[in-house]
Amino acid sequence: MGRVPEVGDPMTEVMRLFLEMKDTSELMVDLAYSSLLYNNKDIAAEVEHLGDQVDEMSGRLKALSVETMSAKSIDATLMLLRMDSFVNAIADSAMSICDVVLRDIEPHPVLKESIVESDVGIFKVEVGPRSILVCKALKDVRLATETGMWAIAIKRGATWIYGPESDQEIKEGDVIFMKGPPDSMKKMRKLANGKLRKL
Amino acid sequence: MGFFTRRSHAKVEFEPAGVKESLIEMKDLSEQIIDLSYAAIIFDSKDIAEEVNGLEERLDELLYSIRINLMMAARNRDDAEKLSGILQVASAAEQIGDASRDMIRLLDEDVEFRPFAPFFLKEADEKIWALKVMEGSDIVNRSIGTLSIESETGARIIAIRRGTRWLYDIESDNRIKEGDTLIVRGVEDGLNELSAYAKGVASWGEYRR
Numbered sequence: 001m002g003r004v005p006e007v008g009d010p011m012t013e014v015m016r017l018f019l020e021m022k023d024t025s026e027l028m029v030d031l032a033y034s035s036l037l038y039n040n041k042d043i044a045a046e047v048e049h050l051g052d053q054v055d056e057m058s059g060r061l062k063a064l065s066v067e068t069m070s071a072k073s074i075d076a077t078l079m080l081l082r083m084d085s086f087v088n089a090i091a092d093s094a095m096s097i098c099d100v101v102l103r104d105i106e107p108h109p110v111l112k113e114s115i116v117e118s119d120v121g122i123f124k125v126e127v128g129p130r131s132i133l134v135c136k137a138l139k140d141v142r143l144a145t146e147t148g149m150w151a152i153a154i155k156r157g158a159t160w161i162y163g164p165e166s167d168q169e170i171k172e173g174d175v176i177f178m179k180g181p182p183d184s185m186k187k188m189r190k191l192a193n194g195k196l197r198k199l
Numbered sequence: 200m201g202f203f204t205r206r207s208h209a210k211v212e213f214e215p216a217g218v219k220e221s222l223i224e225m226k227d228l229s230e231q232i233i234d235l236s237y238a239a240i241i242f243d244s245k246d247i248a249e250e251v252n253g254l255e256e257r258l259d260e261l262l263y264s265i266r267i268n269l270m271m272a273a274r275n276r277d278d279a280e281k282l283s284g285i286l287q288v289a290s291a292a293e294q295i296g297d298a299s300r301d302m303i304r305l306l307d308e309d310v311e312f313r314p315f316a317p318f319f320l321k322e323a324d325e326k327i328w329a330l331k332v333m334e335g336s337d338i339v340n341r342s343i344g345t346l347s348i349e350s351e352t353g354a355r356i357i358a359i360r361r362g363t364r365w366l367y368d369i370e371s372d373n374r375i376k377e378g379d380t381l382i383v384r385g386v387e388d389g390l391n392e393l394s395a396y397a398k399g400v401a402s403w404g405e406y407r408r
Contacts, residue, residue: 019323029230033226083302085298085301094291096287106281108285113219119227144385145352145385145389145392148352148355149353150325183350184347187350
């Protein structure tokens with residue numbers, strides 16, 4: 001009881017996998033609302049792609065937990081399976097939201113309004129040439145800590161970077177999709193357009 | 200039976216609240232309920248689990264009210280197509296509520312949770328921590344809105360434990376009290392910053408910038 005599993009322990013591997021599923025499922029929800037807000041099919045398609053990844057991870061997680069953990073602890077296995085269903089339900093929910101965008105009917109305006117007015121908003125900003133963010137990694141500017149805004153995707157020209165890692169570098173012209181408290185959006189815009197030159 | 204009492208099938212009161220208001224509430228609640236579900240598991244807390252159950256019931260009510268409103272609003276096929284999208288998004292939020300309720304049933308069973316907690320705390324992209332507000336911290340008696348905690352540190356307060364009470368619906372005019380335990384979600388360096396302010400090791404100051 002209370003033992004922290006060591007690296008190499010199958011339990012560690014199972015839980016790493018679980019955490020990846022957890023992070024992916026939450027990214028999917030954020031992306032799903034972004035696709036709805038901007039009626040953007042690229043983002044919606046990515047959510048479906050991530051959904052396939054979650055499915056694949058979920059299959060591995062189930063196999064691993066039954067194969068390697070059941071002998072040690074049936075309780076822990078049952079719990080993992082329950083948590084696996086939870087993450088799958090979140091991923092399904094995100095896919096279901098994207099379905100609205102992929103259906104080729106302009107989403108009802110009330111959907112956009114509800115996203116804009118909720119506690120955790122979704123925004124996009126374009127990084128201008130004078131911005132101090134240019135050529136810096138997300139972790140160097142500590143964007144989440146300094147502004148409360150969490151980057152969920154970056155559009156660079158025709159390519160997309162979904163769920164950017166903390167060492168992802170920001171470039172001039174990037175459009176950053178983010179979620180966070182509406183009151184920090186003003187600061188974020190100033191940082192992106194270069195009017196605010198320090199953090 | 201424990202704290203998971205069977206849901207009643209009592210008639211849900213019809214609320215004429217606008218669809219938009221209901222949708223906003225559902226989106227907020229579905230995000231809050233995910234964080235609270237993980238927090239309930241991490242801290243092995245039946246109190247938080249009970250709040251998850253409450254939020255899940257609220258999500259059910261909201262979906263019901265949205266469904267009724269939408270059915271009354273559809274006049275033709277075009278309307279119905281557009282409105283069905285709203286229903287789909289609302290159902291997706293409610294689905295998260297159902298899944299949360301199912302997951303936290305874990306707490307009703309005699310299962311060893313502990314080995315899982317450290318992983319959540321150390322490895323997830325965004326972590327969930329419990330921070331105690333100590334005597335001498337200058338965030339005491341200031342409102343969450345004035346401090347603008349989320350914008351300043353990236354840490355989002357998802358619940359506050361005050362004595363034996365819990366606050367879940369955190370509004371910007373809620374004041375932080377000495378002895379509060381803040382359940383917060385965020386990235387590690389932001390959580391470390393907030394932790395230093397809560398302990399009184401660092402001073403928030405009048406204006407942080």
